Amino acid sequence: MLSNLKPQDPDKILALMGEFKADTRQGKIDLGVGVYKDPTGHTPIMRAVKEAERRLLETETSKSYTVLAGEPAYRDAMAKMILGDLYDASRIASLATVGGTGALRQGFELARMGSPEMRVFYSDPTWPNHTSILKWMGVEAISYRYFDSATRGVNFEGMKEDLAKAKKGDVVLLHGCCHNPTGANLTVEQWHEVAEIIAKTGATPMIDLAYQGFGDGLEEDAQGTRIIVSRIPEVLIAASCSKNFGIYRERSGILLALTDDAKARDLTQGAMAFLNRQTFSFPPDHGARIVSTILGDEGLTADWKAELEEVRNGMLAIRAQLAGELRELSGSNRFDFIETHRGMFSRLGATPEQVELIKRDFAIYLVGDSRLNIAGLNTDSVPILARAIIDAGI
Known part of the structure; x- marks a missing residue:
């Protein structure tokens, strides 16, 4: 064999x-x-991470499994950091994952469960693992124009024309900030236009938020994501703690799903837990507890x-x-x-x-x-x- x-x-x-x-x-x-x-x-290793680990070492009493979806304190803290004032527990299903890559994979799997014939629209260029994962999954992937090689900026007119071709049941993959590999980002005004286009198509946006805090600031880098969430009832967000917390090897990521209502949230939460069970069962927890310890303490948050x-x-x-x-x-x-x-x-x-x-x-x-x-x-x-x-x- x-x-x-x-x-x-x-x-x-x-x-x-x-x-x-x-x-x-x-x-x-x-x-x-x-x-x-x-x-x-x-x-x-960031100062706040070192201190959080010290506290965990002194206070942690068990290494037993966490829950399938991951520790609630971590998931809630990350959702609040990403969504800010738009945080609404009645709309949010969440899943702790093996890094941001795991969040992307579980997000694609979740979307396919809800729309088996989905197509995924991705920026040209994009992080190569996006297309590699989709190819392995057998999902049709369609590029949309993004980077203008002449100006080294965003080809926004081309992007808008291509995104308008998406339809209900499709996924539009967006980089939340700090576009990888180009570094060229959408403006706030352009984010509003993208939200309007996707809303008209009925497609589901999926935002890869791997670098929040590395661009214009922690709040500023979440602005595009929040514009999409405020405009569109169903949104998927795959986020990573590798960069902004510097915990690359801990493999701490999260998948958020914004839903229409509490009933859809509960269905989505169940599907998410099922996906973790089929993939690796319980998610890694050490990095997640580092993050929740930092975000749950005002002093550590300020230092971080x-x-x-x-x-x-x-x-x-x-x-x-x-x-x-x-x-x-x-x-x-x-x-x-x-x-x-x-x-x-x-x-x-x-x-x-x-x-x-x-x-x-x-x-x-x-x-x-x-x-x-x-x-x-x-x-x-x-x-x-x-x-x-x-x-x-x-």
Whole structure:
């Protein structure tokens, strides 16, 4: 049986990680993997996380299973953080998942249970695992125009035309903020237009909210999601705690489903618990308890928000420095889009050949589509990257 298995295409980002590790050159720079790093190249544990873990160590009395849907305190705290004043328990079904990826997978499975013939509309480009999961599930996936390679901004007219083709029973997958891989985001006004279009089609929006707090701020980054929720009766939200709490390896995610009424909520909650049971039974709990401990304590919440702001502002400073270096070297403002993008990523618009040249000649590793991780840079490496970009003819 096992000898009949077919070789699988390697994940390009994971393959790039392996190539970087094997490179023996001094001063090599990893801008590929999507993990936050501080100026020393280290992914730190946040202060509030350390304190929450200390408290858990002292007070936790059991390692028995939690409930199938995950600990209620975690699910409620995350729902309130994401939805703000729109939080309404009578509308919300929720599910603790194995990271944000698990939330996406369970969200797609939930949607297919309710609409077996669904199609999923996704942005072009999008995070590659979106389309990989949908392909494995056998779900029809249709791209909508999103990124304008010429302006490095959003092709909003194209996006609107393509989203209008969705219909009731379909899912429209949206990036809540900090678009991956481009860094180009919708404006508040554009979010309102997108909500209106989706409402007219009758499709169900599903929002991937992996980077709340990494863009314009914790509240600001939830604004697009809240606009959709305020306008459309059924919404799916897949969120991750990996980035904003820095607990990547704890695999803490959540799926929220906003429903029409309490009856639909109860049906959805039951279906969600069923999906967890069929997939991995009980969700991991340590990371979830870290999050609920932080969000349930005013002092820890304040410290966490302060450190999250330090992280966000640090990335904005790197963006400004890189745009400034490139402005000086190129004698033009054609790279100013880097400063206006938000989150960990920007897409340079380079060819695969130019990306390969930068890797070969400068030991700088980007994803093949020219996505770079801003958080992989520091004040010393920015000038090196800027020179490489210019010398590569980008």
